[in-house]
Every structure is written in C-alpha cells, then in structure tokens.
Amino acid sequence: MSGGSKAPPLLAGGNPQVAKGEGDAPVQAYIAAMPGWKSEVGRRLDALIERTVPGVHKAVKWNSPLYGVEGEGWFLGIHCFTDYVKLAFFRGTSLHPVPPVESKSNDTRYFHIREGDDFEAQLAAWVTQASQLPGERM
Numbered sequence: 001m002s003g004g005s006k007a008p009p010l011l012a013g014g015n016p017q018v019a020k021g022e023g024d025a026p027v028q029a030y031i032a033a034m035p036g037w038k039s040e041v042g043r044r045l046d047a048l049i050e051r052t053v054p055g056v057h058k059a060v061k062w063n064s065p066l067y068g069v070e071g072e073g074w075f076l077g078i079h080c081f082t083d084y085v086k087l088a089f090f091r092g093t094s095l096h097p098v099p100p101v102e103s104k105s106n107d108t109r110y111f112h113i114r115e116g117d118d119f120e121a122q123l124a125a126w127v128t129q130a131s132q133l134p135g136e137r138m
Contacts, residue, residue: 073135090136
C-alpha cells in the first residue's frame with residue numbers, strides 16, 4: 001500500500017482484518033489486502049458480481065466482504081483461507097447446480113477457488129440466481 005499506510009493484519013489462513021463498514025470502500029480495502037494471488041481473484045470476483053448484479057450492495061462484516069440486494073439481505077460472502085478463497089452462497093441449496101461444498105447451515109453452500117482456477121462462467125450463473133433469492137439478514 002502506498003502513502004505510508006500500513007496493510008491490515010492477516011488473520012488465520014491469511015484472511016485480511018478490515019474494519020467493518022457499508023459500501024464499496026471497505027470491500028476494496030479487503031480485496032487490496034488479500035494476500036498473493038487471492039487479491040487478483042478478489043478483483044475478478046468483485047467485477048463479475050458488479051456486472052451480474054447492477055447496483056449490488058456491499059459491506060464488510062466479520063472480516064468478510066458481503067454482497068446483497070438493498071433491502072433484501074445478503075446472498076454471498078467471501079473469506080480467505082490458506083489455499084483457497086471460499087465463497088458462501090447463503091441460499092446455496094436453491095442454486096442449480098448446487099455449489100459443491102456443504103455447510104453446517106442447512107441453506108448455505110460453499111465454492112472454493114484455488115490458484116489458477118477458471119471460475120467466471122459458473123459463478124456468473126450462481127450469482128444471478130442467488131441475487132434473485134431472499135437474502136440473509138445479518
């Protein structure tokens with residue numbers, strides 16, 4: 001980071017510790033702080049979500065960017081781990097096809113992105129579907 005500003009600390013698994021906040025700025029701070037190849041994945045994800053859901057609502061809560069529809073709740077969260085970026089689709093069991101990784105929560109399903117993965121095509125379909133479902137209130 002430039003201007004002498006200090007990069008946010010990384011928590012377990014390399015997840016950036018970014019102050020919670022509403023809007024694009026805290027999400028961009030999180031993406032900029034994602035370590036190594038994960039930052040590029042974050043930029044690609046954010047751009048894909050913005051293209052797919054015009055006017056998407058963004059926030060960072062619990063050190064994770066959240067994406068939603070204003071007044072409708074959150075449909076997607078992002079979290080960094082050591083070897084992958086985890087996407088949490090809060091109504092994932094309603095998506096077709098269902099994202100592959102199960103959750104302790106009945107409705108949530110996960111998708112893991114690893115270095116070098118090509119994910120845009122499937123993700124655009126899931127984001128479109130997820131944004132049309134009732135969101136999670138957090």
